Amino acid sequence: MDIKDIQNLIKFVAKSGATEVKLEMEDIKITIKTGSEKTETTIVQQAPMGMPQMQVAAPIAQVAPTETQSVNANVADESSKYIEITSPIIGTFYRKPAPDKPVFVEVGDSVNSETIVCMVEAMKLFNEIEAEVSGKIVKVLVEDGTPVEFGQPLFLVDPS
Structure with a gap:
């Protein structure tokens, strides 16, 4: 091992x-x-x-934040009225359920706590990620098909 x-x-x-x-x-x-x-x-x-x-x-290794994550943190600071939807696991972020299907949510879409907003693939398992908040999608913070870390912001939601 x-x-x-x-x-x-x-x-x-x-x-x-x-x-x-x-x-x-x-x-x-x-x-x-x-x-x-x-x-x-x-x-x-x-x-x-x-x-x-x-x-x-052997504690879990913390990965140093990338430039994209730093920019995302700055965006979140500037717009503190927004709620972040974060990744609950480490894996690969997908906006669509399949390559030939439409994206789960677009900027401007309204979501509720049970709305599926994306999928994160980890160890060949595709996990549907729910919004867990109600509001309107303001920004998608991650590109489709890119790796994400635990707790990394994926979307910004305006709760009003």
């Missing part, structure tokens, strides 16, 4: 809402605990003969 597999497992556990997951394989033990806003991972690997066991704590 390499670091990418462990990171994917951490993301999956955080997304699932589980509070604790333990995984034991023949040469590795992993415990992932999630709390209020903290995710803790403990990895214990079998040490080679004659060496003591070592525990390694």
Whole structure:
């Protein structure tokens, strides 16, 4: 199991809402605990003969914000009267249910808490994202087919 597999497992556990997951394989033990806003991972690997066991704590890596995310943050600051619809998971953002279908929502469309506004694909699973707020779409902050992070703003909604 390499670091990418462990990171994917951490993301999956955080997304699932589980509070604790333990995984034991023949040469590795992993415990992932999630709390209020903290995710803790403990990895214990079998040490080679004659060496003591070592525990390694691997917190979820925070990705440095890109220039686009910084611009999006500035837009959100300037227009604080708007509500952000954010990505609940890490994955690829899609505005359409299929390439030959129309987009879920356009700028100017009214949405309610159950309106599907986009899809985020993570690990070959397509997750429909609901607005969870009522109002009018003011701006789409992410290009179709681009990767998104957990908590990244996707849309701005005017609640009035």
